[in-house]
Amino acid sequence: MTAIMNTAQHDFPDPPEPDLTAGQVLARAEAMVPELVSRQAEVEERTFYAEDIHERFARNGFYRILVPRRYGGYEFGIETFLRVSMTLVRGCSSTGWMYSLGASHALMAATMFEERAQAELFGGGDFICPSTSVPSGSAVPAGDGGWTVSGTWAYCSGAPYASYFMGHALMPARGGRPPEPLLFVAPRDQWKPLDDWGQQLGLRGSGSHSIRLDGGYVPGHLALPGVSIAEHDVSAGTPGRTLHGNPEYGGALLAFISFLNASMAVGMARGALDVYEDLLRRRTTLVPPVVPRYQDPDYQLWYGDALGMISAAEAALLNAAQQWHDISAQGPAAVTRESDLRLSAICRHVARLCWEAMEGYIMPTAGSSSIRHGERLERVWRDMSMLRTHAGLSVLLPTVAMRELARSLVR
Template sequence: MNAVTSTGPAITVGELVARAETLRPLLREEQPATEANRFPTQKIYDALSEAGLFHILKPKRFGGYEMNLDDFYRVVIEIARGCPDTGWWFALGTGHAAQIASYFNERAQAEIFGLRPNFQAPWSFVAHNPVAGKVDGGYRVSGTWYYCSGVPYASHFMGNMALPKAEGATEAPMLTVVVPEGGFTRLDNWGDLMGMKGSGSHGVVLDDVFVPDHMTFRFDGDAGIDGPTVGSILHGNPLYGGLFAAFAEGGLAAMATGLAFAALDEYEDLIATRNTPGTATLRAYNPDYQRSYGQAVALADSARAITLQGANLYLEHAARCVAGEAPFTIEKAVRLDGMYHMAERLAYEAVELLVRTASSAALKDGARLPRYLRDIIMCVSRGHDQFEFRAPNIAKEMLARTRGLAF
């Protein structure tokens, strides 16, 4: 286990963003290989590791940078601008450092962050036949979890499941377990959907794995926080005092934003190098193409602004909660979740507009624009994660508070 340090390496977010920007040509070059591989290639992983991009949200006392959430999103945007699949894999595999640092005690954090330098752990809530049998000192856990984005190269797996209901209880308590590499098996079951084929969202199997008590926590996604968390006290940082429900979608909003800028890069190259059909004039001089490009820029810029403001609001809510000024309520969480989904929708609109006006010649097999369209469609069509299905939660939370209605 790595030694615990009192401070992490001195670096600025500007330096990390610049490093991610420098990797853009490599990320784009490796897009076909990443898609064929079903997750980022070893070359990509090594490049991200050498750039130090895995440590943004990890606490300083464990060798991380302990930067703010908006700093993390800025880097995710740049990674996704180079390769959206890699951005998805990175955001959902690396971002959960914030939850480990928020909800687990010092012993668990030292073990988790000390296992190896690059912490990565998908957190899946989609399980088939999960079982957590209580034994002395912990649980024996079995089951299969799906959509474990980030599991290739992961140091840990985080799986959520329901425990048996207590007598007279209306709901079953939820348990999340953290299992280090070697204790879980990654299935070869990703890549048959239309997009995000290289996001590394494979399934995971646990087969009668012992998980000690300190590597678990009771997760209640329907409850708010009304004071400091274990992590906010340990690290003295409100970053580690927020609700996961207010955090979860932000990484994908950042990925979608980067994807929109990636599509803009392709479109800019297209209109700056190809003539308007039937003329000898570059498309860049044509008001129709200028209009599409300008509208898409505004959409992408708006998605970026929403995503970064969501991160700032998360920290503001967490800071007030830790200080005892106001609880971090589920209403605040679902409204932040809604903001992130709107950022994804704006990114989708930008990509759709660019693809629709690029001409069919730009949509050949292997071209980037059609890949980006497939990827953004996957982002906005994720079953229960579609905003249309989640928007009612905002209404219910607000009406319960403002009108006293019960749902």
């Protein structure tokens, strides 16, 4: 899948490697997997990936995959981003999660904000900006068109190396109506990360620290009153679609968020399957005839079913991403709430397939010694269990989103 570039005449700044291809970026991610596997323990201990990994991500172009070409990015599109994310998660769930949820919001920024804001946000080329969708804290008009924002936002994955934070605050209530959200992007000098991550069941190294603003100032061009990312209607067009000539900067945003969660599930399941395959090669059956497990018909069946389920999940995710791209390319009016919810529903079942492969086949038959503390499979099990508690996958998609999808179709 190739993103449609803006063919208008512009004097774009070159990215660091002007001839870099999407395939080369993915190959770089794949080459890092063995090292990411070997460094999982230190990532959990630190609660985020190391400075040298961060620097290599930058050199590899990972932080520019979704950054518009206009601002020195590679603009490779969401399929490349999802493939890179899945690959990094396969090596280390925490590292891939922190990367993905820090770098992915370049798409939101390039979609929703006007040119002045984008020129500022992408001025450094690399873009790392954690985001939360649940409104918290308060936003008060500052008198000059800007906003004074205060509050604490939890689960800000990517905070340790971020330059910006994208969040939702509540504006003052008016006319007896409930307060509306303000979508804002705050520069790093206006907020601080809290030292409150690392004690959770899983994803202990995902850099998901809380972020606090105490009277932080957000200029007016970095704020969108009344806007919520997950519910934003893009069917009338977006600043990004117009500015960049790329329909991917006008795509449905809830579905894109759902793609991110689903890609984490696929990457984790792939990592677990790597361990399972190794166990089949190294260990023997428990009862006669004692043979290597990969020669045993039962283990062959269990492995084949797990592989099939995980492969089906990955195929469904990548097909949904292709549909997302194709719908966006048809024009703004094609990007309906129904299509947004339908693609999100696919992601719900992608995650379910991955979990069922893990829970139904890999974990029961791998053996208890493979899930001792510090073992790779034990860590993936904890990480995937943590993913299962994500509000988007466990609460919103199975209930609110599915009911709304049905109502949009059955009238």
